[in-house]
Amino acid sequence: MQGVVGSLRRYGQPLLAVVALITLVGGGIGHFTPHQDWASGLWSLGTGLVLSALVVEIVLSLMQGRFGLDVIAGLSMGAALVFGEPLAGNIVALMYAGGQQLENFAEGRARREMTALLGRTARTAMRYAREGLEEVPIETLMPGERILIRHGEVVPVDGRLSGDRADIDMSALTGEAMPARFYTGDDIPSGGTSIGAAFDLDVVRAAADSTYAGIVRLVEQAQQSKAPMVRLADRYALWFLALTVVIAGGAWWGSGDPLRALAVLVVATPCPLILAVPVAIISGMSRAASLGVLIKSGGALEALARVRTAVLDKTGTMTSGKAGVVEIRTVDGIEPEEMLRLAASLDQASNHVSAEALVQSARERGMALLSPTNIVETPGSGVEGKIDGRSLVVGGSDFVRGKCSSGNPYDLGHDLPPGTAVVAVGIDGVVAGIILLSDRIREDAHSTVAAFRAAGVTRFVMASGDHVDAVRAAGNLLGVEEALGNLLPAQKVELVIAERLKAPVMMIGDGVNDAPALAAADVGVAMGARGAAASSESADVVLLVDHLARLPAALMVAQRTRRIAMQSVAVGLSLSLLAMVAAAFGYLPPVEGALLQELIDVAVILNALRALRVPVAVRSPRQD
Structure with missing residues (x-):
C-alpha cells in the first residue's frame, strides 16, 4: 500500500502540476476570446483531474490510518465544481499539486545523492x-x-x-x-x-x-520498526477541518448563499501549510548540504531539531580511526624525536600496520627519513637493519629485548594508557625506548561536543565495540555522561532504544557495526566521508566532509528551520482564519478569495525561504 501511494506521488504529481498550470493559463487566454466557454471547460478539466488523483490518495492514506489537510483541498475543489466556480477550483488545484511536487523534489534529491546499499558486501x-x-x-x-x-x-x-x-x-x-x-x-x-x-x-x-x-538484517528490522514521520501540517488537520466545515456551513445556513460556503472553503485551503512548510524544510536541507551535511528527508530534519541525547561511536567517529604515536619513552641520553626518526626510517621497509603508523607520524612531524640497509624482517615480530651506520631493531618488546645485549622494554612500559600498543626500539644493541601507539581523539571532537551542548543536547553516551578501558578513557577526555565498551551491534540497538524512552536520540557512527543502531535512533548520523556505505544508507543524516563541527551546525540549522516552519503554520492558519471570517460575511467572493489566498501564499513562502540564510559559525579543527 505504501508503495502505491509513493508511486502516485513520485510520478503522478509532476504531471498533475503541469496539467493544472496549463489549464489555468489556457483558460485565462480563452476567457478573453469569443470562445469563453472554453475557459470554463479547461478550468473544470484541470480541477477535476487533480481532484480525482487527490481522492485516490486520500482513500489510500485513510486505509493506512493517516489523515491530513488534503481533505480540505479536496472539499474546496469539489465545491468549486458543484457551485460553478471552476477558476477558483483550478487555482486551488495548482497550489495543491505544486506543493506535493515540492515534497517529492526534497525526498528525491536527497535519495539520488546517496551511495548504493551496503557497498562493502562481497559478491x-x-x-x-x-x-x-x-x-x-x-x-x-x-x-x-x-x-x-x-x-x-x-x-x-x-x-x-x-x-x-x-x-x-x-x-x-x-x-x-x-x-x-x-x-x-x-x-x-x-x-x-x-x-x-x-x-x-x-x-x-x-x-x-x-x-x-x-x-x-538488523538494519532492515530497525528501519521497518520506525514509524513514518507525519507531516508537520497534518497535526492540525482534524480541528482545522472541523472549524472550516462549521464556518462554511454556518455561512451557508445564515445567508442562504452557497457561494459563501465555497468562498470559506477556498480561503481555508491550507496552501500556506501545503507549500510553505515543504519550502522551509527544503531550504533547511539545502543550507545543511552547503555545510557538507546531507539530510535525507524533511522528517529527518524535523527529528534532528528535537534531539536531546547523543549516542556516539568511538573509533573513526570521535577518534581518528587510525593508530598514531601518542607518547615516546626513552632511556637517559636518547632524544625522543631522534629515536622516532630512526625507527620510522627502518620501518619504511615493513608493511606492518604499526610500521605504517610510525612512518606516518614521523612524516607528519616533518622528519627527513633515511634509507635502511641490511634489512631482516621477522614476520609478526619485528625488523632489523642499519640506518646511517647504526644498528637498529624495531618491533615487539620480547623481540627487541632478545636482540639487545642490555636494557628491557618492559621497564618503560608502566602505567600504559588503555588501548595502547607498544613498539620497542633498540639502537646499537641497547634498548633505547618504547613508542606508544593508540587511536587518537579527533582534534575537533571536544569543540563538537561543546557545540552540541550549546545547541541543547544534554546527554552524551559513548558506545563502542572497542575495549571498555579505551572507551572510558576517551569518554573521560570528552566529558560524556556514560561510556560503554565491548558492545555488539545488537547491544548498541538496545542501548539506543532504551535512551529513546527518555528523550529524542541521535546516534553518530561510521562502521557497518553502527548501521543497526543508526537505523533504530530517532536520527542516525553516518560519517559518510570515512565510513562504510551500510552506515550511510541506514542513516537519516550523512556527514559528507571529514569535519565533525559541521554536525552541531546542522543541528542549529534544523532547529531554526523548524521554528520558521512553525511560524509558517501559525501565520498561515491565522491569515486563513481571518479570510474565512471575511468570506463567511460575504466580503470575499470565491475567485477573489482564491487570489487573496495566493497573496497569503507568497507572504508565508517568503518567510519560509529565510531557512536558506540560517547564520551558522563553523570553526576549523585547527582552532580547537
Missing part, C-alpha cells in the same frame, strides 16, 4: 576446486569448502583460518582501531577486510547465516 569468492581456483557467487559457498582471501578483499562468510596467519581490519564490524591478527584454527567473522598476505579460509557458515548478513 564473489575464490573457491578451491579440483581444477584449481574458481570465482563463484558467495551464495553458493557451503560449509566445509575452502576459499582464498586476497589482500584488500572483504571476508565474505564466517570461516576458520587454515593458513598460518591473517591480518584483518575489523574496524567496520567491531570498532577496533588496531587490526586483528588470527592464527591457524581461529574463527574469522565475515565483513572484515584482509590487510595482509593472502590466506586460505574454511567456510563455517553459509553467506546468509554469517555475521555480516546478520548485521544487514
Whole structure:
C-alpha cells in the first residue's frame, strides 16, 4: 500500500502540476476570446483531474490510518465544481499539486545523492576446486569448502583460518582501531577486510547465516520498526477541518448563499501549510548540504531539531580511526624525536600496520627519513637493519629485548594508557625506548561536543565495540555522561532504544557495526566521508566532509528551520482564519478569495525561504 501511494506521488504529481498550470493559463487566454466557454471547460478539466488523483490518495492514506489537510483541498475543489466556480477550483488545484511536487523534489534529491546499499558486501569468492581456483557467487559457498582471501578483499562468510596467519581490519564490524591478527584454527567473522598476505579460509557458515548478513538484517528490522514521520501540517488537520466545515456551513445556513460556503472553503485551503512548510524544510536541507551535511528527508530534519541525547561511536567517529604515536619513552641520553626518526626510517621497509603508523607520524612531524640497509624482517615480530651506520631493531618488546645485549622494554612500559600498543626500539644493541601507539581523539571532537551542548543536547553516551578501558578513557577526555565498551551491534540497538524512552536520540557512527543502531535512533548520523556505505544508507543524516563541527551546525540549522516552519503554520492558519471570517460575511467572493489566498501564499513562502540564510559559525579543527 505504501508503495502505491509513493508511486502516485513520485510520478503522478509532476504531471498533475503541469496539467493544472496549463489549464489555468489556457483558460485565462480563452476567457478573453469569443470562445469563453472554453475557459470554463479547461478550468473544470484541470480541477477535476487533480481532484480525482487527490481522492485516490486520500482513500489510500485513510486505509493506512493517516489523515491530513488534503481533505480540505479536496472539499474546496469539489465545491468549486458543484457551485460553478471552476477558476477558483483550478487555482486551488495548482497550489495543491505544486506543493506535493515540492515534497517529492526534497525526498528525491536527497535519495539520488546517496551511495548504493551496503557497498562493502562481497559478491564473489575464490573457491578451491579440483581444477584449481574458481570465482563463484558467495551464495553458493557451503560449509566445509575452502576459499582464498586476497589482500584488500572483504571476508565474505564466517570461516576458520587454515593458513598460518591473517591480518584483518575489523574496524567496520567491531570498532577496533588496531587490526586483528588470527592464527591457524581461529574463527574469522565475515565483513572484515584482509590487510595482509593472502590466506586460505574454511567456510563455517553459509553467506546468509554469517555475521555480516546478520548485521544487514538488523538494519532492515530497525528501519521497518520506525514509524513514518507525519507531516508537520497534518497535526492540525482534524480541528482545522472541523472549524472550516462549521464556518462554511454556518455561512451557508445564515445567508442562504452557497457561494459563501465555497468562498470559506477556498480561503481555508491550507496552501500556506501545503507549500510553505515543504519550502522551509527544503531550504533547511539545502543550507545543511552547503555545510557538507546531507539530510535525507524533511522528517529527518524535523527529528534532528528535537534531539536531546547523543549516542556516539568511538573509533573513526570521535577518534581518528587510525593508530598514531601518542607518547615516546626513552632511556637517559636518547632524544625522543631522534629515536622516532630512526625507527620510522627502518620501518619504511615493513608493511606492518604499526610500521605504517610510525612512518606516518614521523612524516607528519616533518622528519627527513633515511634509507635502511641490511634489512631482516621477522614476520609478526619485528625488523632489523642499519640506518646511517647504526644498528637498529624495531618491533615487539620480547623481540627487541632478545636482540639487545642490555636494557628491557618492559621497564618503560608502566602505567600504559588503555588501548595502547607498544613498539620497542633498540639502537646499537641497547634498548633505547618504547613508542606508544593508540587511536587518537579527533582534534575537533571536544569543540563538537561543546557545540552540541550549546545547541541543547544534554546527554552524551559513548558506545563502542572497542575495549571498555579505551572507551572510558576517551569518554573521560570528552566529558560524556556514560561510556560503554565491548558492545555488539545488537547491544548498541538496545542501548539506543532504551535512551529513546527518555528523550529524542541521535546516534553518530561510521562502521557497518553502527548501521543497526543508526537505523533504530530517532536520527542516525553516518560519517559518510570515512565510513562504510551500510552506515550511510541506514542513516537519516550523512556527514559528507571529514569535519565533525559541521554536525552541531546542522543541528542549529534544523532547529531554526523548524521554528520558521512553525511560524509558517501559525501565520498561515491565522491569515486563513481571518479570510474565512471575511468570506463567511460575504466580503470575499470565491475567485477573489482564491487570489487573496495566493497573496497569503507568497507572504508565508517568503518567510519560509529565510531557512536558506540560517547564520551558522563553523570553526576549523585547527582552532580547537
